[in-house]
Structures are given as structure tokens and as C-alpha cells.
Amino acid sequence: MAIVEKEARSVNATLQEMQTAIKEVLTSYTEGGYGEKSDLKNVLFFDDEHSRYLVRVQGTEKGQKVNDVVCHVEILKGEIILIVENNSDQEIKEKLVQKGINRNTIRTFENLL
Numbered sequence: 091m092a093i094v095e096k097e098a099r100s101v102n103a104t105l106q107e108m109q110t111a112i113k114e115v116l117t118s119y120t121e122g123g124y125g126e127k128s129d130l131k132n133v134l135f136f137d138d139e140h141s142r143y144l145v146r147v148q149g150t151e152k153g154q155k156v157n158d159v160v161c162h163v164e165i166l167k168g169e170i171i172l173i174v175e176n177n178s179d180q181e182i183k184e185k186l187v188q189k190g191i192n193r194n195t196i197r198t199f200e201n202l203l
Contacts, residue, residue: 103195111191133147171191171196173199
């Protein structure tokens with residue numbers, strides 16, 4: 091019964107529900123890190139006003155500055171979740187579906203071209 095209720099709710103996910111699901115999924119990217127000796131850290135950037143969400147890896151590695159996008163997600167028109175960039179080894183779309191977001195409302199940048 092719980093699965094049916096979750097599916098029904100996901101069809102009508104509100105903007106706030108989408109924002110919460112995205113933030114929960116992306117926050118999990120800060121857990122674990124890059125190892126004891128590494129200066130690298132995943133840093134979260136959440137902008138609810140414009141519905142933009144980023145995870146960036148920042149720090150230094152072998153004397154070089156690192157500042158790259160790990161993941162970039164946006165909500166378009168309050169209805170569509172767009173995975174703009176995913177340079178992680180995790181499937182964001184599947185994690186969002188597990189959070190109750192309707193699979194049909196999630197797109198990747200390649201799907202829009």
C-alpha cells in the first residue's frame with residue numbers, strides 16, 4: 091500500500107517536494123569524502139528562489155586547485171527536473187524516483203536537444 095501511495099503522490103509533486111527531494115539526494119554527495127589524505131570536499135550550492143542546485147568538488151590535489159561541477163540540477167517552470175550535468179558515479183534520476191518524484195518529470199540535458 092505504501093508504494094501505491096508514494097506513486098500517486100509523485101504524479102502531483104509540488105515545487106517544494108521537488109526541491110526537497112533534490113536537496114536530499116545532493117546532500118548525500120557530501121558524505122564519505124575523498125579519503126583521509128585528500129583536501130577535496132564536495133560543496134553544496136542550493137538556490138530555491140531560482141530552483142538551481144549544484145554540487146562542486148573544491149580543494150587542492152597534487153598542488154593544483156580543483157573546482158569542478160560534480161552535479162547540476164534545475165527545476166524548469168516548477169514542473170520539470172532537469173539534470174544539467176552529472177559527473178558522479180550515482181544515478182540521480184533513480185534516487186529522485188525513490189524519493190517519490192515521477193520518472194516522467196525528470197529529464198537530462200541530452201533529452202532536451
